Amino acid sequence: CVADIHQTLLDARAGTAILRGRPVQPGDIAVLVRSHREATLVQRALAAVGIPAVAAGKQSLFSTSEARDLRALLLALLQPADEGRLRAALATVLLGQRASAIASMEREGDLQRAFQAQLLHWRERWQRGGPFAVVADVCAAQGERLLALIDGERRLTNYLQLGELLQEASAQALGMHGLLDWLQGQMANADQNDEQQLLRLESDARRVQIITLHKSKGLEYPLVYLPFVGIDGGAPNNAAHCTVHVGGERQLHWKLDKDEAWDAASGQRDREQRAEDARLLYVGLTRAEHALWIAIGDLAGLGRTRLAPLLGDLQGLRAHADVHIDDSEPVLRLPQLPVEQEGELPAVRGLTRRVPHDWWVYSFTQLAHADAGNDIEAAATELPSPAADEPAGAELPLEPALPEPAATEAAPLDPRFMGSRFGNVLHEALENVDFAAWGGWTPDQAAPDGQAELLRKALHDEGYADEDLDDGVAVLVPLVGHTLTVALPEGGALHSLGEGERRAEIEFHFAIEPTAVPALLQLLHAHGISSARRGFGLRRRLEGLMTGKIDLTYVRDGRWYVLDYKSNRLPGYSPDLLQIAMRHSEYDLQALIYTVALHRWLRFRLGGAYDYVRDMGGIRYLFCRGLDGNGNGVHVDRFAPALVDGLDALFAGGDAAHAELVARAIGARA
Template identity: 30%
Template structure:
């Protein structure tokens, strides 16, 4: 469809009246590269009532200043123009001096002292911005290139790359010596020279050997404990003090830490080793060349902002400097892109009868785009604009030059190119524009006297006092974090109680035996919790015992993580389930190295998929439920007691869930005794405010009794058998599973995961009814699931613990965690 109405904004809500009027003198009626893109008349909102300008006390009061660079004093080209690089260097120094004088003055903005962050330097390219930034640094003015370019293209990234290469091959002297020169190790070229060239001497080079030893130790640290531990080790060698002692040290240290965080995240997410991390780092540097990953520095907010014109769109600043918009470099056209009517045309021929017209059309559209960028730059300021003009080879194509010296009064068209005339001619034209109410002409002369900008360092120093109250009870926690208070109280556990070995909730934090011992010790303190599993008495079994398919497989956190990973990715509908399981086992063994043959584990997992799932999913096995009906690894983070509301007083404690268990569960419910555990002071006294995070192994969807049900499933690899006796299905009979659930804190986990699922379903399922859709929780103790021959007692297969809490309990628990009264 085609627009039939055009709306024109006739009020400028950004600039002061004096600035808007001067800009209108040179912009009014100008066509910005297209006959329909014309600058309309506009009135200023600020100052229309006669109010004084918001910028006051500046060394130069004109709201639109144009500083003219004259030829005398420069080495000229044969054309009589100044070399473009020389002009840019001069303008950059003049711009820095003018900014320094402004910030050192008593200038105010809206009645407050003008700050460095109120000043923006708008440039076409980042390289031009860096030129101004260096000139500002010479004047003692802090500045930041907004966006800062890509953090992978910084000196910090160079140091990280050299360090990673040294860590990967600490036996190669070239890499070792390159790493020695980084800020991480702090050596310089003089140190290396004093130690000599190790290639020229068969004797060991002391510095190279010492650094090599350090790199070997750091490599082991990185592989074992990650990037954060490596940074900590570097800090112990004085990294921060060394970096901050150098020029621009705050920026370098911030970039080093920024890159460390990025690498930490990718190592954790993708489980990268050192070699893979190095390759990723190299790829990231190549892939992101020319793009921007914003760099971080809190003090950027107190610095002059150096921004590209493109990046400034939609922004505003009290004072804007436009140092280089008088010129532009026209590149040769290799691929011509232009409009042909309403269509976009692309000419890649590079020659032929139509190429000249295509190239001209391309350059004509570029010239129009240059004018539109100029308009953006001129209209970012609220109080003052300062621009420059200089006679260079590139000036003839510059947008500001063409607008000021190529456009005739009352004529809309701005020429695509305008010849550069002598200084006297330009001075007369700019003077006439000033008389007409345009920019105020000034001669561009770099002040020789050192002008130091006013900085916060000039103010008297005082001790900053911390006046806020710290909410020590607000926290991000997890199920494992909640139960850890009992483990910490119990202290280091001795040998695990025989007969029950639990898997860890967070792999790598603790081994299975420790968690089991802690859980049993905590259970023994509860008057209503059942006693520990008898480690000696054999389990009664009327029929011959069915040996567990995993009887000969190892235990431990790594094994549990391996099983979880295989079950997460394996497709139960694969034509060859055994081959599917074996393939994923081989794949996951790279991430979870366990001393178990892939064939053995795959064979042991096949019966798991053929075992009945019990009363919550009658007639179904895990193999009957395809990936389309599985929500795997459901990550969550939910607010606790208004965790996203600041300043809320503590109202919810974990013992409240124990009260709800008593209110909603019957006395014969398998998990009813756990209420007493939750009401103990140490565990139940925890305040629930902040956020609860975690991950549910899988939520299964199935049709049960004519309704769609969602069942929370948690895989457990716990060993429940008696040491020295073959592991059988009888070790995972319903009574044993109930005891194991109560010995650990699994009832709490089951309730929390039910709440999470309830909140997820009420958000995603139309006409959601918790009494219908909540299908309960199934804990699959995979070692006890032996396939079709698995013993079933009262409808409950061995290895499957089923619990369907009342919907009213889940809803009440959700409301309690949310802080509802």
């Protein structure tokens, strides 16, 4: 098979193997096999003589040697001072150190220290950027060596795919030890039938296609090779069980003894297998468009195969120009197929654009947590959550000079249902309950039909124990009920909003051009926003993307509103106290960012038909623990047009850039 493909490609380069008026290419050739093991054998044999091939078999990514290599690297990163782990990692194909270099570490202390310093660098890189950052760096550094291997592209593809999966798993805050446990668990339970674990194909451009007979059904290829259809190993069947089909159903039979039942079942299994072999042979024989190559000769069990009855008239078969029956002796050694060059390689482009150091993906939480000793990068390592801005403890302190009125909640707070964890539950509940179902709810009533189950699910998904769910539902019912039935300043309540009038958890991303922090603070302070702030960490300017999620965006009487739910516990919920709470936690800055996001979106979607003064209704912050129907617990504001336009202009790169963006948006809509 390999020798014939090799010769065909040599003839193509000499101009004597022509297909459709052009020389035969590797991509015109398909090798059909029965199993992944056979596919691997063919791919390695082709690669050994320089013929590129891609195999489309099924194999779990976690059962590959590349998974073992990354496990060795992770073990070394956990303990960089452990010489045994260091040597094991250096010996992997990924790092590819020679045995002589590893052995010389005994005598050359500087070499060992250099390797350990590299591990420490990768460990820090892992902690700052995640596992994929390290895997990508290593693959980039070792790429030339890896791609020079016979199966180098396959290995490189596997390393990068594993790096992506490790990065996804790291989002669960497992830590390096937890990530090692996760990887080892995946390796121990590797499943080739799990779509998430299947190998990603290498580039198949101009490569020989190696595909299983099952996968090839319904497909056609110009040139088809069948190297294994004439082989039947004939190994004795020692299986302790077998599966047969009876009456359209699958039946499992166990070999308890050599009795008639087992003989009948195993005999039926053998007949079904022979019928399946015949079907697969038919598939293989009918896939070729122009030519078919079949291997016969001194092969194990050729007489027992389904191919054997078709070989009665070999001379007649050989008379067909498009069928090649090969019974020649295998070629033990073939020369490398010369690498084909397609003209001169273009010069490598030089890097002229500098990525700004200050470019970042910002959020309100990162900005609010950034101060002179805590830069934005540090805040960015915190996991985002719907209630990431809620206090971790029970209390939000207010200005000491302000007398503390009694809390307005009817019952003392249960410490189980406080802080950001319960805030996440409340956000989840309000995202998924049926607003309209709560329209007739009154205090001291149970949840409407079908709503308690949604509240229980929100608690369960956040990790609350089963024995706490009933108590949690009892706390959630009045919070959700008051939130959805409290009167809003523009009239009505949330429960009266139709599905088309509201959207929950709108995620936004908008660009921030280089924005000087002093200019930003000057604008904010001029309008009473974040008055106590003197900077955002150590940065002198902000640049990148602003991202966030708005709890609820709704429209009433043609005006748009930004609404945010808060589960903070305050000493009181009167408008004056809410104003202090908004300033203290910088929720006024959050509300402004959300308003600018909605402002930009409406301007883009509506173009010249949008007007902030006419169409923006303002912000509504509902402090759910203090809603009582008398105006308490509801913070209402509407930012001045000069503030919204000014911040939008700053983020757009200044007044000129802002005007250009508006003109582009209006032109695009027109």
